[in-house]
Amino acid sequence: MSRTFLIFAREYLENVRTKAFLIGLVLTPVWMGLMFLVPTLGRDSTRSERLLLVDDTGELAGPLAGQLAPLRAGDGSARVRLEALDPQEALDPAALQRRAGQGEAFVLRLTRSLLENKRRPAQGEPAPVLYGPSGVGALEAGRLLEQAVHAVVNGWIVRHSQVDPAVAVALTTPTVRYTSLTEEGKEGGPAQALAPFLTMLMLYLGVVGISQMLISSTIEEKASRVYEVLLSSVSPLQLMAGKMLAICAVGLTLMLAWSGGGLLTASVQGMGGVVSGTQAGLFLAYYLLGFVMIASLMVMVGSACSTLKEAQNLMSPISMVLALPLLLSFLVMRDPHGSAATALSFVPLFTPFLMMARIASVPGPPPEQVVASLLLLVACTVLAVRMAGRVFRVGILMVGQPATLKQIWRWMRTP
C-alpha cells in the first residue's frame, strides 16, 4: 500500500471520526434548511399592530378600515387596530414621531392634498405621513399599510374622476414582469440571482476555512514529535501530500453533504436546476486546485511555527489577502465580465473564487478564459506545493523560536 495513502487514510479518518466533524456534517444542512423554513414559519406569527390615524380628509378613514378589516394577525385577531387620533394631537408632529419611533403605534396622517390627485402640499400645508418604529418586524407591517393606503387613495381618486375604473386598474397593473432564467432556459428565481455569490462563498468557506485545519494539525503533530518517526519511513513530500489531500478530502466530504443538502432544499422550494453539470465539474476543479494552493500556504505557516499564537501572527497578513476575494466580489456581482472582474479573476489567490462566481453568472465567461485560469492555477499550485515542501521538510523538525520570514525565504530557495 502506498505510504502516502497510509498517511492520507490515517489523517482523514482521524478528522472525520471527531464529534465536531459529525456535528458539522449533520447540523449544517439542518441549519441551511431552517434558513428557508424559518421565514415561512414567520408568516403565521405576525402580531396585531396599533395604527393611530389623523384623517384630515374626513373621507378616507372608513374605506381604510374596510381595506384593513380582512387582514388577520397570527393569533386570529385584527392585523391592524385602527384608532382615530384627536386632531389636536396632530398639531405636534414631533410628539407623534416620538410615539411611533418608540414602537407605541404606527401613525398615519391622510391630508386633503391626497384627494387632489396627490398633489405636492403647499408651503405650510401638512404633508401625508406614515410613521413606524425601526426594526425588521415593523417593515412588513409598514409595507402592508403603504399598500392599503395606496389602494384606498387610488380608489377614491378613480371614483371621483372621469376615469374608467377598468382603465385605472390597467394603469396600476405592471405591464411586464422580469424573469431571470437558467442556462437551460428554466425560471431561475431569486436563487439564480444569488448563485454567483453563494457559489463563491461556499467555495471560499471550503477552501479557506477547511485548509486552516492544516495549521493546527501540523503544529499539533510537530509538538507531539511524531514527524521524525514518520520521516524515518516516508519522505517529507509524501508526508505533506498525505496530510494535505486528507484535509482536502475532509472538506470535500463536508461540501458534498452540504451542497447535497442545499440543492435538495432548493429543489423542494422549487428552485432546482440552479447548478449545471459543467458548473459542478468546474467547481470541483477550482476547489481542488484552490485548496492545494492555499493549503500549501497553511502548511508553510504551520511548519514554521511551534504554537498556534505564533501561527496567528504569521497568518494575519495572509488572512488579509485571502479576505480580498470576498470584499471584491461585489465587482463580479455588478458586472461579471467587466474589465475589473476579469483582471481580478486572474490574480492566482483570487482565481478559484472570483472565476467560479463568474462561471455561476449567466451568461458565463468565455471558455478560453476558464481554460486559461485553470492552467494558471495548475502552474501556481505546482509552484506553491514545491515551495511548501521545502519549508515543510525543514520547519517540522524545528523547535523553539518560530522561523523568521528571512529563514522561510531561504528554505524556499534551497532545492
Added chain:
Amino acid sequence: MGPADPVVRFEQVTKRFGTFTAVDGISFEVPRGCTFGILGSNGAGKTTSIRMLMNIYRPDAGVVEVLGSRVDEATKPRVGYLPEERGLYRKMRVEETLRFFGRIKGRDDAFLAPRITQWLEAMGLSAWRHRRVEELSKGMAQKLQFIVTVAHEPELLVLDEPFSGLDPVNRDALRDAVLGLKRGGTTIVFCTHVMEQAEQLCDRLVMVHRGQVRLRGTVAEVRASQGRDAVRLEHRLKPGARLEGLPGVEAVHDRGHEAELTLAPGADAAVLLRALLERTHVSRYELYHPSLHEIFKRVVAADAGDEGEAPAA
C-alpha cells in the same frame, strides 16, 4: 551487498546550517552485526549525523551509504529508527499504532500480528493493547516507541539516546531487548552522551566533538589509545578528608562513595593506595583503564584548552 560490506558508511560527510557547521567531514563504517556507538556531548553533531543516515537531512558534502547504496527512500523500510525526540499519535490505540507504523514500513498485517503480540508481551504492554497512547505512562510510551522501531524486523536499528528518561527497571528491560536483537544479528547504531551505556553495549564507537570524529575503534582500543590508567575506588571518607591533591592523581571523578581517579603518567599505584588509606576507609581499590567518561572529558577539555572556551556540558 556482501556480508563483509559495511552496513553504514559515512565518507567525509559535512552538514551546515547557515554559517554553523554541525558535522564537519565525518567518516566511519559500521560492519554487519556490530553494535556501533556514536558518542558525544549535546550539540556534538550526533543527531545531525543520524538524521543524515535516515535521509531526513541531506549532507552538504560527502557520501552516506546505508545497506550498500546511497541512502534513499527505498532503504528506509529496512531500517528501524528511534529518534531522541519520541513521538506517537496520542489519540491512536496501542495496537493501531503498531499496525500503522508497521504498514508504513511495508509490512502486511499477517507479518505484523504475531510480532506485535510477542513484543507487547515481552515489554509488559499486553494489557494496554487496546488503550489510547495518551493513556500510557511515559515509560510505557517509550517502550511502545521501541516496539514501533523494531516490530517490522529491520536489518539496521538506529537508536538515538534510547535510555533517556527511563527508570532503572524500564532501562534494563530496554537494554535486554537491544541485547536480544544484537544476539539475533541486527546491526545497531547507537547514539548517546551517557558513556557508561556505550561501554556496556558497543562493540565499536566514534567519539565526536564539535562535528568532528576525535576518537574511534573498539572500546578497548579507545581506552588503550589514551594510555593513562585509572583507579576505581569504593570508599568512605574520614571526617574532614578530601580526595583532591592525592599523589600521582591527575583528575578525580567523584560520585560520592565511588570515585574514579585518573593517574598521571608514571604514577605509583602503591603510593597512591597508602595516601588513600590515610584519608578514607577503602572497601575496593581497582587499577583500571580509563573509562570512556574520563576519556570523553579529556577530549572536551583538550578542545576547550585549544580554543580557550569552557567545555561543553
